[in-house]
Amino acid sequence: MTLVDSHCHLDFPDFAAELDDVVQRARDAGVTRLVTISTRLKRFDEIRAIAERYDDVYCSAGTHPHNASEEVELLPEAYVAAAAHPKCVAIGEAGLDFFYDNAPRADQEAGFRTQIEAARRTGLPLVIHSRDAEDDTARILREEMAAGRFDAILHCFSSKRELAEAGVELGLYVSFSGILTFKRSEELRAIAADIPADRLLVETDAPYLAPMPHRGKRNEPAFVVETARVLAETRGVAPEEIHRVTSENFFRLFPAVSRPE
Template sequence: MFDTHVNLHGETFADDLEEVLERARISGVSRFLAICDRFDNFPAVLEIAKTHGDIWCSAGVHPHHANDYKNLQVSDLVEAAANPEVIAIGETGLDFHYGYSAEEDQVASLRKHIQAARETGLPLILHTREADTLMADILEEEFVSGAFQPLLHCYTGGHELAHRALALGSYVSVSGILSFKSAREVREVIAEVPMDRIILETDCPYLAPVPMRGRRNEPAYLTHVAEALAELKSMPLEAVQQVTEANAIRLFSKVLQ
């Protein structure tokens, strides 16, 4: 399996990262994508990728931090993406739930990331919360200027954004939320997403899946995300693991270079 969204830098895994990774490998995770949330954290994220042969990373600024990086340039992201370990741009996006950054700052940052994804040809990791329509509008508008590869990460949005993004060739990533009892609407949306567009993630250390709820999430729990998807799609677990891994490798094709 390919855990396509892990947050490994920082204090959460500082004391036992190697043990966490080994547990994941034993559970069947063979590739990891370490996510950059703030551009000043990029060196730390890149170092994790450089020192582990089965870990790659992204370059980007989470929408929560958009107001801290108003001077971020497209060229900064493109330069970071020149590292062979960088296989994606992001995560970026729109999050109006907490309002940590103003809408105009989030939109400006998102558009810079889109341009960087367009220039590098790398997938664009998109975080969307309470901004479905605006996100879909921006994606469609930007596609007029030139195609890029969207990924709706940890998808919890509605049918509209999923449908409009899929029409643009987007992939959709599912996390432990799929297993939550309260996530009926998420399951309804994912049930309609074709299997050739779905990939898996833990988003660790957040969102531990059932039956690990309440614990620090870690990549070894990815198998429980796969189990939730297998149940939803009425597919054998092994088939889900194989299909989603193949999808992830196709999406993040730079891992094969």
């Protein structure tokens, strides 16, 4: 049975010395597809090069809310142009982060809306980051969805139930990371138990948020197996069922990714 890591950051320095080994360990663990996610469009060439280097790795084109001020001048056309590459299968990671507030909130919202428009134009899914910004995230998503449909995923979900319900209502997917496995994540597991099966995804967000029993170490794509195991326990199903469901959901959301033979 195979599994997919829908969100990792293979371009980060944490992996530079052993990227080949990291990708091979993911393969050995049964992880057949990885999406390495962009945080700065101006560094897209680095992301693209990694996707080109491995047949089973794909990438996105986007600007993280932390970096919104660096790229606030970019128009949707810039993301659309990057997304023309055949290994680019998503837009983002875009959204709002009011926990760190590394960029002015107006710049974060502007970048979010710009990347939503790029997702509409390309037909690629939007990868959404939301931290301590549930109400504004839901507001923007409702406004933009009313203006024109787009596909999207609430990545590394760790917000309140209301945002998960709003996302499902709008037809979005909800992805769970290693946070799901943490001892104090009872509320998050309760949310994960209730998400419709056809909206579920799993990810690592590597190198961050290593799941139990690896917590405190550098995360890597192979560890998505642990998150899937806890998600299966949470929902009262076999791990193989979570592998199947999340993989099917992934390929539905990311149609530009080739399925393993």
